[in-house]
Structure formats: C-alpha cells, structure tokens
Amino acid sequence: MAQDGGKKLVEAITPMEEDFAKWYTDIVKKAELVDYSSMRGCLFIRPYAYAIWENIQKVLDAKFKETGHENVYMPLFIPESLLQKEKDHIEGFAPEVAWVTHGGGEKLEERLCVRPTSETLFCEHYSHIVHSYRDLPKLYNQWCSVVRWEKTTRPFLRSLEFLWQEGHTLHETEAEAREETTRMLNIYADFCEQVLAMPVVKGRKTEKEKFAGAVDTCSIEAMMHDGKALQSGTSHYLGDGFTHAFDIQYTGRDNTLKYPFQTSWGVTTRLIGAIIMVHGDDSGLVLPPRIAPTQLVIVPVAMHKPGVLEKANELLVRLQKTLRVKLDASDNSPGWKFAEYEMKGVPLRLEIGPRDIEQNRCVVVRRDDRQKIEVSLDELETRLPAILDDVHEALYKKALERQNAMTYACTDWDGFVRTADEKPGFIKAMWCGDQACEEKIKTDAGLTSRNIPFEQEHLSDTCICCGKPAKHMVYWGKAY
C-alpha cells in the first residue's frame, strides 16, 4: 500500500467507456491488487487484494462453520489413476490439468496431476472413514489453490492458479444432499448481496454447462458493468456417481449397505474481479464497506498547523475500536491522497483541518457518490457505521438497477438476435430444453445459457429458437 510518503502521482486510468478491458487491467495494477509474474497466467496477489480475500474468507468461513462444516486439508497432488476413477470428471478436466512427472531427481512411475478440484481426494478419504449412517453427514471444506491450464488468462477472472474454497459433503439421502446444495448456493447468494453489495441470479445450469461429474450444477450469476455475466459461485449436487466409482458404502439404518449422496461447492478469487467490475468507476476501485480492508481513511488538512496531526491521531485511536481505519500522515498533498484512496476504493474519507477542529466537526466524503457529509466529532461512532450501511445499500441498489435496466425479455428469434447484437446484458427467453437450440443460440447470437433461474417467468409458450413447446425460462448472456 502506498503509505510510503513517496512523490509518485496517481495516474489516470483508461475510462471504462473507452476500453473496458483496459480499464480493468489498469485498476488491478494501479490499485496495487496484483503484479504479473514471469510465469504466464500466475499472479503475485499483493497485500491489498489479499486483505480483501481475507475478509471474504472470514465472513464465509464463519458461515460454513455455523452451518456445521469443518475445515480439512487434502493433498495438492492427485495420482493419475485416482483422477480417472470417475469418467465424466476426468473427461472434463483432463484437457486443463498440469502434470508432475519428476520428483526428487527421478522420473515418477505414475504421473501426478496438480489438483484442478479435489472431488477424487475427498472420495478417497471418505472411502476410509465412512462406514455407518452414524458417520454421516460429512461436511468438509478446504481453503486452498487449484490449477487449471487456461489458454488465455486475466487477473482474478481466469488464471492458471487461483485461490478458492471447496466444500465436499456426503449425506444419507438424495433429499439431504439436494438440500445442502441449495443451502450453500443461498449462503453464496446472501453473501454476494449482503456483504459484496452485488445482486445475483440464482439458478440451475443446463446439461451443457454443468460441472464434469455433477448431476446438477447450481450457480449464481452476476452482471458486470459492461453487461457480461460472471459466474460467481457454484454448488453441485453430485448424486452417487462418485460414491459408486470410489466404492464408498455405509451400513444404513436398515442394516443394508448403501451409497451416500454427495455435494461440492465453491467460490474463488474471481469474486475480487466481480467486485471490481460491478462497483468500480473511472476513478478506480469502489469497495463495498463490509469487505474493504480500510473502511475509512483519515486525511489531515493543513497537517502542519498546530493540533491537526494530534487530533487526527486521536480520531484514529478512537475509531479503530469499531472500524477498519487508517491515517495517512505522509507528506503527500491532500489532493494526491484524495486521488490515491479513490483509486483504492476506500468507502469513506474523513477530512480534518484547523477550522474543523475549532468547530468540533469533520467532513466525511463518500467514495461511491462523492457526497460530503459534515459530522460532529462527538457523533462519529454512531454516524459512521450508519453511513457505511448507506454506502452498502446505495451500491447494491445501483448495481441492481443497472442489472434490471440491462436485462431484456425476448419472445421472438429476430428480436433475440438483434438484442444480443446491440444490447450488452442478459436476455430472458424461453427454451425447449434441447441442446441443439442452445448451440444454435451460441453460434447465431453469440450467447450462452447463464442459468435456468429458480424464479421462473412465463414469457411465452414456445422455445425462442425452434418454436417447440418451452420448458424453462433461461438467462442468456456473454460470460467472463
């Protein structure tokens, strides 16, 4: 973080409207979120971004534990024979894995895959420890990194290695496992809305888009500033395919051997990309207050006048008790500091100068709408948390309004294709359930199915593509 008293200027970033992709990479560099390593697609995640991830972890981990989950750690390496046990799974992942072939100076007898996801490892472990219905459910989670050999990469959105959590659970019945799948999707959705101020669409993926090895994949889809979708979390109902493949059996309540039912679910550092692209603006990051590493920065004005720095320090000590606060007492100019913390997306800036001190007040400036609010120094402890809540609500409302404004309902093919071509955003349209139509929509309109939302609307009786009877309303869009 640039608290070094240096003289560098905050350089402007490319405006969003001019080049959204460049705007994004400008932000990740200039807000000091990442640095590029010489290894393609691998990043140095810098303190500011990692602090955001730690805050995400803290909130989610507590939620997982509240709902009975326990953390574990599984190995980084998966022997090839283990990965191959579940056929759909290996077919899905084989093209994008990294292989270790040598260790300790010798060629290995069996090559090892660097985990792209850990279903197979959890299954091997479960096959050792699950024997009776009394051992169920097993509700495990791990925080780790995984590797997927992507051809093109973008910071946070798609990288060779990324940080995530992966939950893996086993249950006695299909109903319990499906309930868990929904529970975890809801935890993710609530987290996005209540903590990241980011509205999401909850739904089920189509057959074509589901996870390799899953019976059903549910997802939350968020709309970025440019109208593209970002799949922000997934929760899979895996059925008993893996438990058969790994021969995980338990003695049931009726004393017969049974295969348990399974789920897995995860969110990744993609969420940081989502935060950037949902809330950011042409001045830089805009961080939702509940996840911001610094919620308020104190900028002393006329810092060298007697009493100013003392008062600023006094406020720091006071406010640190309830908020994540930082004081910038470096010799950079206030103007430089204003720009710097706007770039960093700090939700509130507190300005305090000699006249403020005389009048026992300060000026609080909101990052999201630049509103200036005079606050009495006696009321900071009550007013600041309320203002932070207002910022959260405003960010959520703005994002939701944009998402609504950029979501179109289409009921005829020409309108669909034209909207897909002219209007960035989501299109709601009916679908027959046939993969051929899904593929035609990809080819002719350039859109993929985001998900089949749980909240269905009946837009028409027929498939947007083939005119046959419709089964579902689907969200279509371009995706990161």
Added chain:
Amino acid sequence: MAQDGGKKLVEAITPMEEDFAKWYTDIVKKAELVDYSSMRGCLFIRPYAYAIWENIQKVLDAKFKETGHENVYMPLFIPESLLQKEKDHIEGFAPEVAWVTHGGGEKLEERLCVRPTSETLFCEHYSHIVHSYRDLPKLYNQWCSVVRWEKTTRPFLRSLEFLWQEGHTLHETEAEAREETTRMLNIYADFCEQVLAMPVVKGRKTEKEKFAGAVDTCSIEAMMHDGKALQSGTSHYLGDGFTHAFDIQYTGRDNTLKYPFQTSWGVTTRLIGAIIMVHGDDSGLVLPPRIAPTQLVIVPVAMHKPGVLEKANELLVRLQKTLRVKLDASDNSPGWKFAEYEMKGVPLRLEIGPRDIEQNRCVVVRRDDRQKIEVSLDELETRLPAILDDVHEALYKKALERQNAMTYACTDWDGFVRTADEKPGFIKAMWCGDQACEEKIKTDAGLTSRNIPFEQEHLSDTCICCGKPAKHMVYWGKAY
C-alpha cells in the same frame, strides 16, 4: 471427530516406552489427526488437526500483523530459470523438488518447479515494486503449502507436501534485516513457550546446517519426549545475495543505487508433531489449552436422569461465551467418553450428574495430571480459565524439567561419545568452529549440531573433538 454416537471402542495405543515411533503413528491415527492418501508422503489432514493448525495460524498471524507484516499470495510454480538465479539456493533445493513438465495437454517449453520455498518468487516481485528507500521495508508473509520430495516421510514431521507460513522481508540496512531475523525468531520462541507450552533453545545454525542461500540461519530447537530434537522454526538473514542475483536496487537516502538486505522465516505443521511428542502420553494426545480446538468437554453422568441433559446444555451455552467447549450428549458410556477425550487430549473434562446438580457443583478433571477438582457452578467462569492457565504452566514446567534433565554437558571426547550412545537428549559441548569436527561428531557419535545457542556457557577452553581452542558452545543431538 468421533461425536457420532457410534459404538466403537477407544483402542489402546502402543506404549511410548515400548516403541516411540509406533506410539506416535498410533496417536496421529487414533486421535483422528490424519489419514493416509494413496499418494506416498501426502496426507489427508483431518478436521481435528486442521483446527489445531487454524488456532496456530490465528495467534501467529495476529502477531505478524501487529509487527507490521502484510499477507500476500505468490504462485505455486517457479520457472526453472527463476529458481536458478541464486546459486546456493538452487544447489540446496534441486535434489528435492517436483517438476511440472506438461500442462493443458502439451509439453512445456520450460519446466516448472512446484515451490519448495518462495524466495525466488518474492525476489521477482520485489524487483518490480521496490525503487526507493521510501518503498522499504517490505514486510510480507504468506500462508501456503510447499513441496519437498523427501525419501522417507512421517506425518507432520517430514512429508512431501506440508503447510507453513513463509515471511519474506526487505530492508535498507543489514542492521535492520538482522534485527528482523531476531524479532521473528523471538516471536516463534515466545509462541512455542507461551502458547504451545513448549520450551525451546534459541540459537544460530552452523554453516553446515544453514538454509541454502542464507548468510545466517537461526532456529528454535525443542526436545521431544524421546530426547530427539525437533527444529521448530527458522529465521534466516539472507544478506544481499538474492537482491544482487535478482537485481533488486533502490535509490537510497543519499541518492545512490543500493541493494536491500533480506530475511525469510517460517514455521510449519511440524509444530503439530512437536505438540504430540512434547506433551503426549500413553493415553493419547495432551493438548496445550491455548491451542486446543476443544478446551473443555462436558460429559453428563446418568444422562437420562431428569434435569441432567438440560443442565449440561445450560452449561454449554454459558461456557461457550468464554471457552471452546463441547458437550458430548451421545449415547456412548461415560467411560467410553472419558477415554475418547483423553485420546483427543482435551485439557479439561467437566462431569455433571444428578448429585452434582443437587449440590450446585461439578467435577473438573485435568487431562495432564488427572487431578479432579470440585468447582461450584457459580464459579465456573472464573475458575476454569485459571485452571487452564495452571494446565499450561504445568505442561511447560514438565517439558522444561525433562529437557533440563536430558541435557548433558560434556568436556571430554570419551564422555561425549558415551553419553551420545547411552543417553537420549541434548549434549552441550565446546566446538572449534571447524566443519571437520562437526562431521566427525556425526560419524563417530551420531549427533548433529542443533544450534549455537544465544545463551552461551563456557564449559571449557577447547573443542570437544579436536582439542583446539573452542569458539562456541553448541547443542548436539539427534534430530527429526
């Protein structure tokens, strides 16, 4: 964790005196710390062990942050050319690395090492971001896993992959970097003593034993129950070797280009092995209270008598406010539960039955010495934390007394060789500083230098081995 109401019996473990190695592996399995994966040397770290690691992380991470350090995340992979930049470093690590040679279905142009440690990655990043003395110090840390291709492995002590933290810092001056090296070693030592109840010897490693690429390596060495040493944390002063190799230069206060000075430091999941081998006994684990996932387990006695379970639940809710508490209301017998939580090393057991309730009291049993303490139900909130502190102190005292009793001072070669042969433990002896003597001691007495303790004693004027003038007193021992 065995809270499943199952009927399994707590099986006895091999007594320590009979076979210490088997005692150890019995504990790691029966206390449900790990499960073996089909991949040699890689473990499934189970919830109970991972919860210990999370508690270790929580305390240390707070200490690191208090002392100004920030967390980051560096890539898992190191391109071979990057690893080779510092000569001593690559020579030290080359024999024990794992190589990724294929990714995304193709052979890679350059093979990638799975990080055995991340000095080279931090250096690459530092070379991008450090330009001026204003950018210093850089005080970074990361929590991750690393891979070292060990020939023989043992759970927590030596494995192909292990969890750790690695701090990497850059400083303007040698003095500052050396101060950081000492600061972090002291943080580790204080943590071991004040949190893990484990005495350690602080000192400097000999040239032969130091880290590949370091100028000086400092370590903390703990004595296990069998008298062997476990290196429990290291802090390296790296000088400016890496900063030269990676061309990290900054403009100093005098406006000339300079190379910064560097440190690195780490502790690993070995600490869990240390906890087992310092405090454990023939009934299982004995966890130091400040790190125990469960500090107190409530075991209702005559559970089905009216009011017992209600009272137990009431105590759970009350005590959870200040302690990590668990209630075992399963239908296993109290005797089974006593054995189970002894195996798990839970510091305190609280027994409550109908007669206790009548008399408004309960019985608290200490895991470490089995002492039974009657406590009034009105005084639990004050008495329990005090008892936990007593347990901590007692564990520390016992470990220190054992370490003192098993540490021998030798001043003649025959006595040294005989003691090494007959007495497990540490031997303090003078050394001339010559590597030849160190090697002879290894060959003839089977001991390696643990470290040159900061607290020196003058045992004699001459080297235990060659009789030449002595430079240092050294701790010698067998090590894990």
